[in-house]
Amino acid sequence: MKPDIIPEKTKREAAEWFLELNAEPVTPMLRSQWNAWLDARPENELAWQQLNNFSSRLRQIDPELARQSLNAPTIAGRRYALKSLAVLAMGCGAWQAIHFPYVKYKTSDYHTGLGEIRTIKLDDGTELILNAETAVNVQFNHDRRVQLLSGEILITTAENGSQPWGDFIVETAQGTVRALGTRFMVSSFSPEKSNISVFQGAVELKSRRLLDNALIVNAGEAGHITPLNIRVTGQANEHSIAWHEGMLIAQDEPLAVFLSRLSRYLPGYFHVAESAESVRVSGSFRLDNRQHILQILQTAYALKVTRTRRWWGEESFLFNKQFNT
Structure with a gap:
């Protein structure tokens, strides 16, 4: 497996283990659980190797600060240590080299975990809803700026009124989305592309490398931003914000696409066997009942779901097509 295709979930798990094993005390049980996680999948070991390479580079830069960063004993101390770790990593270029967003995620102004939906009211009255596994920073200076580090956000901007607020801008790795009095969603799950859907008003898109070009996306339209391209891609789908x-x-x-989306809300790993690759899913599913969703998929699409539970608690689900005999 290439380093650039390690699943984000695996990267976060590796970072969690890294912090746990560099905090005292480390019990035999904890080390045993780490070994079991390490042996569970090839990508776990690869992610761990990348983190260790990063740790070695960090100690070469500033051994004392690295030691403090990796051994912060308290929650507050660990948060400070994570920020120190991020600064050092970016300074040496190692962070981008290993593609670990974990520190940025954990030290962001607002973030959500697995299955968590969070609504935030900003100072200007704008409503910001974070989907699961999302991280943002918020900055109000000469403009109102939300930096989407990863994940998906739904925004309903407030009227400026008499307040001296400037433009409302969402910044992603690929470019910017400027609100023009609107309700819209921005999704960024990869370094290559951000997707935008507009439900009210309009937005202006700009690519980070093509700042002289701008594109207006109106209500009912969807678009995307890549480092070298901005365009309207079709119609906005209200169903996409049902989360x-x-x-x-x-x-x-x-089925594989549906399960990938589902994995942001429910614990466990979901895998599709070759026999079920052609299955296509339609329907509405409540996210508060995993067992009910699995039952619907099995019944409606003649699927057999094999559940495997590791002794440390992790579950995986394999979806196979059932054939009548």
Whole structure:
């Protein structure tokens, strides 16, 4: 497996273990659990190797600060240590080299975990809803700026009124989205592309490398930003924001794509066997009942779900197509 295709979930797990094993005391049980996690999948070992390489580089830069960063004993101390770690890593270029977003995620102004949906009211009255596994920073200076580090956000901007607020801008790794009095969603799950859907008003898109070019996306339209491209891609789909009401809606969606979306809300690893690769899913699913979703998939699509539970608690689910005999 190439380093650049290690699943984000695996990267976060590796970082969690890294912090746990560099905090005292480390019990025999904890070390045994770490060994079991390390042996569970090839990508776990690869992620761990990358983190160790990063740790070695860190100690070469500033051994004392590195030691403090990796051994902070308290929650507050660990948060400070994570920020120190991030600064050092970016300074030496190691952070981008190993593609670990974990520190940025944990030290962001607002972030959500697995299955967590969070609503935030900003100082200007704008409503910001974070989907699961999302991280943002918020800065109000001459403009109102939300930096989407990863994940998905739904925004309903407030009227400026008499307040001296400037433009409302969402910044992603690929470019910027400027609100023009609007309700819209921005998704950024990879370094290559951000997706935008506009439900009210309009937004202006700019690519980070093509700042002289701008594109207006109007209500009812969807678009995307890449480092070298901005364009309208089709119609905005209201079903795509059902997550903020605790629902996941699929419309003729490949099973693997549906399960990938589902994995942001439910614990466990989901795998599709070759026999089920052609299955396409449609329907509305409540996100507060995993067992019910699994039962619907098995019944409606003639699937057999094999559940495996590791002794340390991790579960994986393999979806196979059932054939009548």
